[in-house]
Amino acid sequence: MKNYxxxxxIDNINSWIEEAxxxxxNPLANFELGxxxxxxxxxxxSSLRTRLSTQKAAxxxxxxxxxxxxxxxxxxxxxxxxxxMNGNTAEHIKEAAAVVSQYCDVIAVRAFPTLTDKVKDESxxxxxxxxxxxxxxIVNMESATSHPLQGLTDAITIAENTTKxxxxxxxxxxxxxxxxxxxxxxxxxxxxxxxxxxxxxxxPEGYNLNSQITKDTPIYHNQKEAFKNADxxxxxxxxxxxxYGKVLKTDLDWMITNKKIGNAKFMxxxxxxxxxxxxxxxxxxxxxxxxxxxxxxxxxxxLVLKKILEDL
Ligand SMILES: NCCC[C@H](NC(=O)CCC(=O)O)C(=O)O
Ligand SMILES: NC(=O)OP(=O)(O)O
Numbered sequence: 001m002k003n004y005x006x007x008x009x010i011d012n013i014n015s016w017i018e019e020a021x022x023x024x025x026n027p028l029a030n031f032e033l034g035x036x037x038x039x040x041x042x043x044x045x046s047s048l049r050t051r052l053s054t055q056k057a058a059x060x061x062x063x064x065x066x067x068x069x070x071x072x073x074x075x076x077x078x079x080x081x082x083x084x085m086n087g088n089t090a091e092h093i094k095e096a097a098a099v100v101s102q103y104c105d106v107i108a109v110r111a112f113p114t115l116t117d118k119v120k121d122e123s124x125x126x127x128x129x130x131x132x133x134x135x136x137x138i139v140n141m142e143s144a145t146s147h148p149l150q151g152l153t154d155a156i157t158i159a160e161n162t163t164k165x166x167x168x169x170x171x172x173x174x175x176x177x178x179x180x181x182x183x184x185x186x187x188x189x190x191x192x193x194x195x196x197x198x199x200x201x202x203x204p205e206g207y208n209l210n211s212q213i214t215k216d217t218p219i220y221h222n223q224k225e226a227f228k229n230a231d232x233x234x235x236x237x238x239x240x241x242x243x244y245g246k247v248l249k250t251d252l253d254w255m256i257t258n259k260k261i262g263n264a265k266f267m268x269x270x271x272x273x274x275x276x277x278x279x280x281x282x283x284x285x286x287x288x289x290x291x292x293x294x295x296x297x298x299x300x301x302x303l304v305l306k307k308i309l310e311d312l
């Protein structure tokens with residue numbers, strides 16, 4: 001594999017899940033594969049899990065990770081073509097990506113959306129510019145519209161926590177005070193569409209995700225109806241896609257509680273705001289998978305890096 005930028009880069013989700021579980025059972029089996037190879041991790045935004053689990057994955061493969069907070073620490077990067085750079089940006093992505101490519105064998109990038117400019121966000125300017133101007137493989141650590149390391153992690157977590165042939169999985173919108181990206185929701189939808197699950201989405205009116213992503217996945221505006229017979233409930237807030245980047249609703253009637261989830265397992269990508277997105281009782285209860293889900297970030301990243309290293 002060259003780049004891992006989207007869930008569509010997964011050619012066979014069942015074999016990927018199987019391989020990730022083998023890696024989890026024996027994380028140091030490929031310790032020689034990444035010897036003398038450098039992974040550069042570039043962060044335009046905050047992170048706890050992605051930053052640490054991707055480095056851990058690299059270390060398990062014998063790679064050397066180097067990390068940079070691009071926003072603030074690096075020179076402001078210009079992405080526009082032909083720009084007269086007399087503003088706040090000091091170096092062009094053409095030089096930046098070419099230079100970093102000389103130091104790193106693989107480059108991983110995190111860059112969130114503006115949530116104010118839909119066209120710009122959907123063009124995936126930052127991620128695609130790295131893919132265009134870097135001479136080494138690129139890994140998406142959450143871009144404007146997708147978080148494929150998280151989507152792969154979620155698929156692994158569901159597979160290892162069910163014995164059913166076709167479990168029912170619900171992605172539920174949940175409240176938040178801030179405007180959040182669609183990336184996690186989008187990649188979860190795309191991962192579930194590749195799996196053999198009974199998958200539905202629950203969100204209030206005005207909060208439908210991009211229909212080119214949800215396609216024919218059923219969307220309920222009644223959370224209770226959607227949760228009937230659910231085996232997994234995956235909560236996530238996102239801002240409106242239709243009324244782009246707007247927060248239309250902050251009251252807590254869509255917050256996840258024990259009464260709502262019943263016997264279903266609870267999932268969230270984290271970080272999560274307690275008693276806004278989900279009640280304490282759920283996160284502290286035995287149906288919560290969130291800590292194991294975060295653990296699986298390492299093995300998802302390790303599988304992706306392994307596939308890239310094998311093709312270098
Ligand atoms: N990488 C996991 C989620 C990152 C981001 N969450 C956040 O920004 C939460 C921030 C807060 O709660 O203040 C998102 O939703 O895409
Ligand atoms: N789930 C996730 O990507 O977490 P971080 O934002 O902390 O990396």
